[in-house]
Amino acid sequence: MAKPLLEFTDRGIYCSKGKFYIDPWKPVDDAVITHAHADHAYWGHKNYLAHHLSKEVLYYRLGEINLQTVEYGETVMKNGVEICLFPAGHVIGSAQIRISYKGEVWVVSGDYKTQEDGISTPFEPVPCQHFISECTFGMPVYQWKEQADIFNDINTWWCNNQQNGLLTVIAGYSLGKAQRILQNLDLNIGPVYTHGVIENTNEALRRNGVVLNPTTRITADTPKDEIRKGIIIAPPSAIGTPWMRKFGPYSFGYCSGWMALRGAKRRRAADRGFILSDHADWDGLMSAIDATGCEKVYLTHGYTASFTRYLNEIGFDAQEVHTLYGDEEYTPDSNTEDTPSKSPPKGETLNEVNDIDNKQVLPLGEDLGGVGGNI
Ligand SMILES: [Zn+2]
Ligand SMILES: [Zn+2]
Numbered sequence: 001m002a003k004p005l006l007e008f009t010d011r012g013i014y015c016s017k018g019k020f021y022i023d024p025w026k027p028v029d030d031a032v033i034t035h036a037h038a039d040h041a042y043w044g045h046k047n048y049l050a051h052h053l054s055k056e057v058l059y060y061r062l063g064e065i066n067l068q069t070v071e072y073g074e075t076v077m078k079n080g081v082e083i084c085l086f087p088a089g090h091v092i093g094s095a096q097i098r099i100s101y102k103g104e105v106w107v108v109s110g111d112y113k114t115q116e117d118g119i120s121t122p123f124e125p126v127p128c129q130h131f132i133s134e135c136t137f138g139m140p141v142y143q144w145k146e147q148a149d150i151f152n153d154i155n156t157w158w159c160n161n162q163q164n165g166l167l168t169v170i171a172g173y174s175l176g177k178a179q180r181i182l183q184n185l186d187l188n189i190g191p192v193y194t195h196g197v198i199e200n201t202n203e204a205l206r207r208n209g210v211v212l213n214p215t216t217r218i219t220a221d222t223p224k225d226e227i228r229k230g231i232i233i234a235p236p237s238a239i240g241t242p243w244m245r246k247f248g249p250y251s252f253g254y255c256s257g258w259m260a261l262r263g264a265k266r267r268r269a270a271d272r273g274f275i276l277s278d279h280a281d282w283d284g285l286m287s288a289i290d291a292t293g294c295e296k297v298y299l300t301h302g303y304t305a306s307f308t309r310y311l312n313e314i315g316f317d318a319q320e321v322h323t324l325y326g327d328e329e330y331t332p333d334s335n336t337e338d339t340p341s342k343s344p345p346k347g348e349t350l351n352e353v354n355d356i357d358n359k360q361v362l363p364l365g366e367d368l369g370g371v372g373g374n375i
Helices: 052-062 147-163 177-184 196-207 282-292 304-313 348-356 370-374
Strands: 013-015 020-022 030-032 047-051 067-070 075-078 081-087 095-101 104-108 130-135 167-171 192-194 231-234 250-255 272-274 296-302 318-320
Touching (some): 052 067, 130 282, 147 272, 304 318
Parallel strands (some): 167 231, 167 250, 192 231, 296 318
Antiparallel strands (some): 081 095
């Protein structure tokens, strides 16, 4: 039998026919990158291929790399193998990678969400025979609310804080969540201030032609009483730091899909937890997998074991694969001052998952997306 078009190796997903890798975690010659999060875009490859909206963020995070960029739907040939990028709806510039050769078609989802966020090009199902899907939130308990409802809650909370004399600080990771928050805040309430890590990513995106709402970078010279009239967007790593404490009485909100877990808000020391994720929820995963019409599905990220079992039970041909992809929320950004020293809070989520479903026991290292979380 012929070798499959894609293989899972200790460097990453490999196409031996085309001699390239997809999101490899060890240095290789040719890397196709789904998106610029640190667990997918590693430093050290000779050549990179990515969507053109990932360009400036990749340069900012990885420095001088040899990068070719393409549009969605544009085909690149490598050693006779066709590579084409399709929108993944995860963050700005994120792509699913379709690989085809002599009628054999594979799609690597990277991270994706099916819900439209208003800033990322909306997810598009891509028909294929083999689908490699993430399943960060592959449990039925994860069901996202409408984005408009979540931002109603956030804007109302901000207004109430103002009335109570509290500054508002909202946390979300620097690529994706921060811009999604920024574009959906009600700027009639006040101006938006940013932590340096967030603003560096905003600037990279603006260099790439992305139009974002106005923001002011917080520096040592920014008057604190001015900041108090607005809202601060900060990365999760800024939580509880002296940087944050110096802003005085504030209410702190945390935006994450993990906020769906009981106790997550308390452990994050957040006053408010908003369930907002850039990954597909349960229904999103099911509909995306279904829409590919695939013969075989491979699962990475998150609840791979239980999700694979479930898919096999309902008639899919599903297989769990081990990768180093993790959860960007717990993956320190490279090349930034945003370097959380803390490991992913392993164990805490295990307990929470057990709260939801006592029968569910996750393999260690998969609770928050695996070892990639601490690289
Ligand atoms: Zn990601
Ligand atoms: Zn990921």
